Amino acid sequence: MENVLRSRRVVTPGGVRPACVAVDGGRIAAVLPYDTAPPPGTPVTDLGDDVLLPGLVDTxxxxxxxxxxxxxxxGTATLAAAAxxxxxxxxxxxxxxxxxTTPAALDVKRxxxxGRVHVDTGFWGGAxxxxxxxxxxxxxAGVxxxxxxxxPSGVDEFPPLDPAGLDAVATRLAAFDGLLIVHAEDPGRLARAPQPAGPGYADFLASRPPxxxxxxxxxxxxxxRRRGVRAHVLHLSSSGALPxxxxxxxxxxxxxxxxCPHFLTLTAEEVPDGATEFKCCPPIREAANRDALWAALADGTLDCVVSDHSPCTADLKVxxxxxxxxxxSSLQLGLPAVWTEARRRGHTLTDLxxxxxxxxxxxxxxxxxxxxxxxxxxxxxxxAPDETFxxxxxxxxxxxxVTAYAGRTLHGVVRSTWLRGRRITDHGTPLTGPTGRLLERT
Structure with a gap:
């Protein structure tokens, strides 16, 4: 064993329990009873009552x-992720x-x-x-x-697919079992909605109807249904699509x-006029819609919660x-934001x-x-799930x-983050250089 982490609350697939987690070669070698004595000379990190969670995956x-x-x-994104x-x-x-959108562009991205990533990092391709x-x-090539x-995506170099284009892409991907992930808003519905202008959040919300x-x-x-392609719906906002x-x-x-965390923790009713740090597409909707999303998480209709961290320079948030x-921008805050609302609703660390x-x-x-x-x-x-900041x-x-969570008090302080058995942050402070790996689909 390289080292052992011991906690009274280890979140495993079978639930939360006291355990010792033995690490060897950067992998989990064993999950042992809490009072297991490690081999002599093995470093032991005793976490006490702090919770040991599997590292989050943000896709x-x-x-x-x-x-x-x-x-x-x-560098900055992956350090925020680690923190x-x-x-x-x-x-x-x-x-x-x-x-x-091409293998050559993927090479540029890689x-x-x-040498700059603090956490393991993979890449989606574009259609x-x-x-x-x-x-x-x-x-x-491994996307x-x-x-x-x-x-429309918001940037000219990444145009949308029309129905014929979607069908063509789905046909291609189904042939090799590729995964299609989709920003799903209908352009016709958006074009017929009132166009947003000014500081009023209600006007913006009306421009992106459910x-x-x-x-x-x-x-x-x-x-x-027609092509058999595997598909994933990105950042679901509207509970009306759940049935x-x-x-x-x-x-x-x-x-x-x-x-996403912002759809589960924020509501349209609380967005101040002019507060464009809350602007995203699809938008943050009303409290009743948020309740329905939580119910869908509980019953398994929703599979996962990821950040959709989409930052920009401050001057673009006019x-x-x-x-x-x-x-x-929420990459560093997704865990405490979701946990704050989850614990209030009676959900568990296993759910998280x-x-x-x-x-x-x-x-x-x-x-x-x-x-x-x-x-x-x-x-x-x-x-530390009961501590606040x-x-x-x-x-x-x-x-x-810039973040929509500014000034909010959240439950859940991330004490440290470990990558392949090595502690890389302590209370948000990096302890190592960029030691993340570039990942490929295998």
Missing amino acids: HVHVNDPGRSAWEGF GGVTTLVDMPLNSLPPT AAAR VPGNEEELRPLHD FGFKAFLS AAEETAIGTLLETV ALAAARAEGLPVTVET PDFGTAWGGI ARWMSAGPAALAGLRAKGAIEPGRDADFAVL TVDPAALHHRNP
């Missing part, structure tokens, strides 16, 4: 590097330049990341009009799947769904919801690990991640100090 992160590295970067208990992330293919011939080569938009999500998800489900998704899953369609950049570690790991096929059990990577987050944007590690 929805916009690092924006290279090309828009003033918005974020691999927040995230030990693995998968980077989205857009907002960087070039977008990850070159920008190499855009005209790159159907690039999909299989990207798959063979975890392919992101597509059904409505029907836009529900219609687009219906289109996607029909495509899955169709539940029915599709009951039918046996290969569809999974995620939601107090006009029509023109401000849409995206919420399932939603934020096991579920995202399963989505990306990361078999070495997502659980504290023998054979997995020794990736851990040590959490107040969010200070200046204390966060992502590049630009």
Whole structure:
């Protein structure tokens, strides 16, 4: 054994229990009874009552590097991830330049990341009009799947797929069992909605109606039914789509769904006018909608919770919801934000690990991640679940100090984060250089 971590509360797939977790070669060698005596000379870290969670897996992160590295970067994003208990992330293919829509662009992305990541990092590919011939080569090069938009993405270099384009991409991906991940808002519904302008959040909310999500998800489900492609719905905001998704899953369609911390913890009623740090697409909706999302997490209709960390420079968050950049910076705060609301609703640490570690790991096929059990990577987050802190944007590690959680008091302090058996942060302070690895689909 290289070392042993001991805690009275270890979150395993079978529940929370006192245990010793033995690490060897960067992997979990055994999960042993709490009072097991390690071999003489083996270093032991006694965590007391602090909780040992599997390291979080965040499969929805916009690092924006290279090309828009003033918005974020691999060094800052992955350090924020580590400080927040995230030990693995998968980077989205857009907002960087070039977008990850060809193997050559993937090489550029990997070159920008190499030697700079504090946590293990993988990459999604992109599916855009005209790159159907690039999909299989990207798959063979190791991307975890392919992101597509059904409505404008916000950046010209990553255009959306129309219905014919979606069908063509689905057909290609089904042929080699590729995974299609989709930003599902219907462009027709958005075009018919009132266009946003000014500081009023209610006006912005009206511009992204629930029907836009529900219609687009219906289109996607029909495509899955027709072509047999595996598909994943990104950042579900509208609870109105849940019945169709539940029915599709009951039918046996290969569809999974995620939601995000901001949809589970924030509500439209509390967004001040002009507070565009709360702007994202699809939007934060009303409290009743939030309640329905929590119910869907509880019954398994929703598979995982990931950040959709989409940062920008502060100057792009002008107090006009029509023109401000849409995206919420939350990579370091997802764990405490979700835990704060989960504990209030009676959910457990086991639920938290399932939603934020096991579920995202399963989505990306990361078999070495997502659980504290023998054979997995020794990736851990040590959490003091009953302690609180107040969010200070200046204390966060992502590049630009803008977040919708500023000033909020959250439960759950991340004491330390461990990557392959080595402690990499202590109370948010890095203890090592960038020791993360670049991951490929296997």
